[in-house]
Amino acid sequence: MRMASAACIHIFVSTFMFLAWFMAKGDDSYVRDACSVTRYQDLCVHTLASFSSTAKRSPSKWARAGVSVTIGEVKSVAQNLTELKEFQLLRGRRNRAALSDCIECFRDAVDELHKSLGVLRNLSKSTFDIQMGDLNTWISAALTNEDTCLDGFEGHKGKHVKSLQNWVLNASYITSNALALVNKLATTGLGSPTDP
Ligand SMILES: *[C@@H]1O[C@H](CO)[C@@H](O)[C@H](O)[C@H]1NC(C)=O
Ligand SMILES: *[C@@H]1O[C@H](CO)[C@@H](O)[C@H](O)[C@H]1NC(C)=O
Ligand SMILES: *[C@@H]1O[C@H](CO)[C@@H](O)[C@H](O)[C@H]1NC(C)=O
Numbered sequence: 360m361r362m363a364s365a366a367c368i369h370i371f372v373s374t375f376m377f378l379a380w381f382m383a384k385g386d387d388s389y390v391r392d393a394c395s396v397t398r399y400q401d402l403c404v405h406t407l408a409s410f411s412s413t414a415k416r417s418p419s420k421w422a423r424a425g426v427s428v429t430i431g432e433v434k435s436v437a438q439n440l441t442e443l444k445e446f447q448l449l450r451g452r453r454n455r456a457a458l459s460d461c462i463e464c465f466r467d468a469v470d471e472l473h474k475s476l477g478v479l480r481n482l483s484k485s486t487f488d489i490q491m492g493d494l495n496t497w498i499s500a501a502l503t504n505e506d507t508c509l510d511g512f513e514g515h516k517g518k519h520v521k522s523l524q525n526w527v528l529n530a531s532y533i534t535s536n537a538l539a540l541v542n543k544l545a546t547t548g549l550g551s552p553t554d555p
Pocket of ligand 1: 477481482483486
C-alpha cells in the first residue's frame with residue numbers, strides 16, 4: 360500500500376515535471392521563432408522571453424515588446440551616462456564633450472522610441488503603411504543616435520569609457536533587434552491569422 364502510494368506520487372511528480380518542461384519549452388519556441396528575424400538572437404531571446412505567453416505568434420505584439428524593452432534599456436543607459444557626468448567620472452575635455460553629446464543623443468533616442476511605441480499601440484489597417492514608414496524612420500534614427508554616441512568616443516581610453524562603450528553597444532543591439540521585429544510586422548501586415 361505504501362509502495363503504491365509512493366509510486367502514485369512518483370507518477371504524479373513526473374507528470375507535473377513533464378508538463379512544466381513542456382510548457383516552458385512551448386513558450387521558448389515562441390520567443391525563438393520571433394527572434395529568428397533578429398541579428399542578435401541570443402540577446403533577443405534573453406530580453407524578450409517573458410513575453411512568450413502573451414505574444415505567442417503575433418508580429419504586432421512582438422514588435423511592441425521589442426520597442427518597450429528597448430525603451431527600458433535606452434533609459435537606463437541614459438541614467439548611467441548622466442551619473443558619469445554628475446560624478447565627473449570621465450577625465451579630460453574631449454571625453455566630457457563626447458559625454459555631453461552622447462547624453463543628448465540618448466535623450467533624442469528615448470523620444471523617438473516613445474513615439475514608436477505610441478504608433479504600435481494605435482495600429483490601424485487604413486494607416487498601416489504610413490505607420491510602418493514612421494516606425495522605420497524613428498527606430499533607425501534612435502539607432503543612428505546610439506552610433507553617433509559611440510563615434511564620439513572612438514579611440515578614447517579609460518575604464519569608464521570602456522564601460523560606456525559596452526552599455527551603448529548593448530543598447531544598440533537591442534534597438535537593432537526591435538527594428539527587425541518591426542520590419543517583420545511590416546512584411547506580415549495586420550490581421551494575419553496569428554495577429555488578431
Ligand atoms: C490613432 O489612429 C487613428 C486613426 O487610425 C487616429 O485618428 C488617431 O489620431 C490615432 N491616435 C493617436 C493617439 O495617435
Ligand atoms: C549601468 O551601470 C551599472 C553599474 O555600473 C551596470 O551594472 C549596468 O549594466 C548599467 N546599465 C546598463 C543598462 O547598461
Ligand atoms: C545587455 O543588456 C541585457 C538586457 O538588459 C543584459 O542582460 C546584459 O547583461 C547586457 N550586456 C552587457 C554586456 O551589458
